[in-house]
Amino acid sequence: MDPILVLDKVSYQYPRSPQLVLRDISLQVGRGEFLGLIGPTGAGKSTLCLALNGIVPQFYGGRFFGRVAVAGLDSLEHPVSEMARHVGSVFQDPETQLISTSVENEIAFALENLCVPSEEIKARIPRVLAAVRLEGMERKHPHELSGGQKQRLAIAAALAMQPDLLVLDEPTSQLDPLGAQEVFAVVHELNRELGMTIVMASHAAEEMAEHADRVALLSAGRLVRIGTPAEVYGHPELLEERTLRPPQVARTFYLMQQRGVLVRDIPVRLRPALDALDTLSRDCRIDPPTTQQPPTQSGGALLSIRNLEYVYPDGTEALRDVSLDVGRGEYVLIVGQNGAGKTTLVKHFLGLLQPTSGTVAVGGTDVRQLSVSELARSIGYVAQNPNDQIFNSTVGDEVAFALRNLRCPLNEVEERTLAGLQAMGLVEQRHQHPLSLPQGDRTRIVIAAILAMRPEVLILDEPTTGQDFQGARFILDISRRLHQTGKTILVITHHLYLMPDYAGRVIVMGKGTILLDAPIRTAYHQVDLLRSTFLDPPQAVLLARHLSERVGQDIPLLTPREVADCVVCDSPEVQAP
């Protein structure tokens, strides 16, 4: 292997941190390789990404041990500006990386700073735009681009430097499914067709298993394991110990293995998993469990919409002819591509938007007769970007803010604030500045503030974005507990694989209308409809669909456990390939 990146016993401690965030990491990445970095939040993935171009430690300071070399350049002996010629970096949130007023200026910016001749800059711009499939958008303002396009523009700007190594730190975590697909497709192409060396940190297990050559598992700053996707993801117990999620196919076959089915090599990609399932379905019995649809809500509609249309002031028609009832105590999942109208829809319940035509009622009262503050007492809304809802200097003040404004008695403010903090596991952080906490924790701060208000309805708009698996489950478990106490829950998310344990009903939206409103087992198995709005059904659902076709019977299963449980092998020598 011709290594382009060498890490030799790398350890690092941030200036005010009492402990190391990277511990004795040694690894090599070959030219043209795609290395995936996985690990729970706080494992050191982002710090490692920053160490590759010298930002850690040159910008942050602290204590640094060992050596990082890219293309033979030691990251401590060369300025970041020089390292940047060899290491292109793309970060989580594309909004924070784009600073220019046009796509071509954005790409030219770094090159101009490096005094690259203008003729050369002009020659590189179309090349990199073609590489990320953004041809023809040279004059567009970056803010006119979709999330996926913005992230691809950030990649193009990094590529324009003609780096030896492209480092991407969770580049899809803030994107919708289409945006994430676009980014993975572009990165895959760069790697396979142009031979670009890639290091990518990501929680997207299915995609990493599909695209990476090797995967490195970090935990508490240590490199726990490195190997092919099969060598890492093929050991779900190793990942689950560290609160990570393996690809659903790997978990399904692992669970089968646990039930005594002899699975020689656990598949980590969908195609081999389908082939393995074919073998099993030939040799084993498929015994689908009886599945139950969630009970229909008998109570009256708490939230009601009739013939709703909404047109934004710029003329964009965001919703058209939407009618919907949500019963008291329901748990509803709303899904759809960005721009489908999901957030616009829920903002009508809060009085934040007024219908262009049609009616919206909460508890039987037209929202036009209720003020935003009245609605806010009964409906808690956690917006997509927690930073938009945070403005106090401590976590505790943030959670108490609304209660103080409602002039609640001091002891009640204290009691409810503490309860909100406890529910979200934030008591220890109550005196910290909200911005000092990771993005995932900031979402929990906003939820704690909403919980302190004790609303009747809780609307969570993309609460799992930017969260690792444990963080996402933590938030959704809270929503389930509230649901069990009779609260009405509406969740908007693109992460379909998370929701079978929580939601009973799914509303699929597309282009401002409701495409499907059905119980979750029905909705998740409308694979073509979901894909038409760029949603990928969970792999467990695809396995169940495959089984359905094999046995000629509808098997509406949703989770790896359900799929694993329905494969019954009487003969112990049956083996999946």
Next chain:
Amino acid sequence: MTEQPSGEEREIKVLGGAAIDGAPLAYVVVLAAVVAGLAFIPLSAVIGSGKSFPMSQAIFPLIGWILGPVAGASANAIGALIGVLVAPHTTTVPAATILGAFMGGFGAGAMAGGGSRRRWWLVVGVVGLLAYAAYAGRAVLQNGVGVVAVILGSFIDWSALLLYLLPTRKMAARWIGGQDLGKLTAGLFLGTWMVAGLTHLVSSTIVYYVLNWPAPVWAAMAPVAPIEHAVRCVVGTVIGAGVIAGLRAIGLVKAKFAAY
């Protein structure tokens, strides 16, 4: 740190990063842009001129504490220069605005100077004394304005100068550099009173020599200027407390001569 890494510890150097007096150029650019942006917002009217003070005056000291005296003064001056061009409605005399901004950043940064910079505040003090002598001297000796009217009308200027020359300067700097949020807030208010007052003094001296406002204006300034200055200090304190708390929280590398 309880465990010992196996790799050899390396010396960390900041290589090749563009900086002004130890403050990364990026910080200077961003804060200059903030100053220019705040120039659009009028803080209060300038009596007798038909113009207004820019809101950016409230953060001139803060920028000096964040960036240090040289980089702070540079950011303020660059931001004020841009502000003069893009927001002329908050500029009475462009040179006064820019020099005042420079004085604000330098005066704030010099408050906390140690080592070879421990006497830099004296430069600010001397400039302040000379400016006050020119300001009040012209009013009393050339224009025949009553001494009492000048003293009352320039209360914020001489009180700022006095507080800056006394140990209160060091005390405010200590509070701003400490971890106690209450003292930080008090230090920001007191420091802004001093430094924004000096900014006002330098700017007003130049403006007075250009416009030479009539004697009744001194009387009008007496009750208005302290209130206006207090508002300036409150704005600076509110913004400053949030910004400094935030900067400390996110652990962004401090400029070499930052005071917080």
